Each structure stands twice: as structure tokens, then as C-alpha cells.
Amino acid sequence: MNKRELQASETRQRIIKSAVGLFARFGYHKTTVSEIAQVAGVTTGALFHHFDSKEDLLSSVVEWLARGIHAYSEHLKKETNPSFSTISDMIRLMCSHYEKYPEATICLAMLATEFSGSHHPMEEQIRSVYEVFVKALTPILATNPKVKNPRAAAIAFIGAVQGIAIQAIMREREFNIRTLAEGFESMLEAW
Numbered sequence: 001m002n003k004r005e006l007q008a009s010e011t012r013q014r015i016i017k018s019a020v021g022l023f024a025r026f027g028y029h030k031t032t033v034s035e036i037a038q039v040a041g042v043t044t045g046a047l048f049h050h051f052d053s054k055e056d057l058l059s060s061v062v063e064w065l066a067r068g069i070h071a072y073s074e075h076l077k078k079e080t081n082p083s084f085s086t087i088s089d090m091i092r093l094m095c096s097h098y099e100k101y102p103e104a105t106i107c108l109a110m111l112a113t114e115f116s117g118s119h120h121p122m123e124e125q126i127r128s129v130y131e132v133f134v135k136a137l138t139p140i141l142a143t144n145p146k147v148k149n150p151r152a153a154a155i156a157f158i159g160a161v162q163g164i165a166i167q168a169i170m171r172e173r174e175f176n177i178r179t180l181a182e183g184f185e186s187m188l189e190a191w
Helices: 003-026 033-040 044-050 054-077 084-100 102-115 121-142 150-170 177-190
Strands: none
Touching (some): 003 044, 084 177
């Protein structure tokens, strides 16, 4: 990659990360292209040089967020002896990701909420991002005889973990993400 291509790639990433932060706080529909450009430190024209439309940027944001979900899934696929520690490890990995970039966790949850039931193509794109994780976690949960519906439990796990992230932001003066995650884990372990 030459210098110009590297700069273009860095600008594109800066725009995506700016959009992630704004979509996490305000949602897709309430965020304007000019706000994204301003936060990214580019002109609106420069933004449209990298993305054909706001919807194209949204799709790129979801693809970028999917990388985190794919990393979790790959971690689960390596598991050879599933146990409660597998779930604990996954929760710790998710907490670590949240601590580095909370907006990424919140953004995907915000977009899922915003597009759920809309029948917009983005709803299916977001669902497919989650599905990668659900498919990786379901067989692990199936090894636990107490889990009656492993697929439903995997879907609920995503919702619970994202809920923990949202509560961590709302209650940052009271609890950090790790304390909330430990509370969630202790509830699972006790049962």
C-alpha cells in the first residue's frame, strides 16, 4: 500500500469509527452525515468520496462491528471441552472488548433496536452478524444438560451481555462492566 492508499484507508476508518460513536449515542436515523464528517475531521464531500451514501456507510459500520462478533465466534470454535469456564472466558473477552471500545458494543445494540421489525435490509444484515455468534455458542450450550433450548439460550446470552454493556454506561458511577459481568456470571453459576 502506498502513502496515498494508506491515508485513504486511515480516513475511511476514522469515518467509520466516528459513525460508530454517533450511531451508538443517537442512532442511525438521528445522526446526520455532516455530524459524522465533523467528528471525523473531514468534509462532507470527503465522506462521500469514501462512501456512496449514508446507507453505504451504515453497511460498512455493521461490517466493521461484525469483526468483533466474528472474533468471539472464532474463540468459541476453538473450545474443545465446553464448561462453565467457557462462558466465563467469553464474558471476560467481551468485557475486555467493551473496555477498549464501548461504543462498538453499544452501537450494534442500538442499530439492532432501531432496525428491528423494520423489514429494512439492514435488519437482516444485523441479524446475520449475530447469527455467526449464535451458531458458535449453540453447540457449546448444548453440552449442558440444564440448557433445554441451546439456540434460544445463545440468543438470550447476546441480549444479556449487550444489556450489561448498556447498564455499565448508565451506572458507571455505581458499577463497572466487570462487576456487572461478575454478577451475571454468579447468577448463572448458582443455578
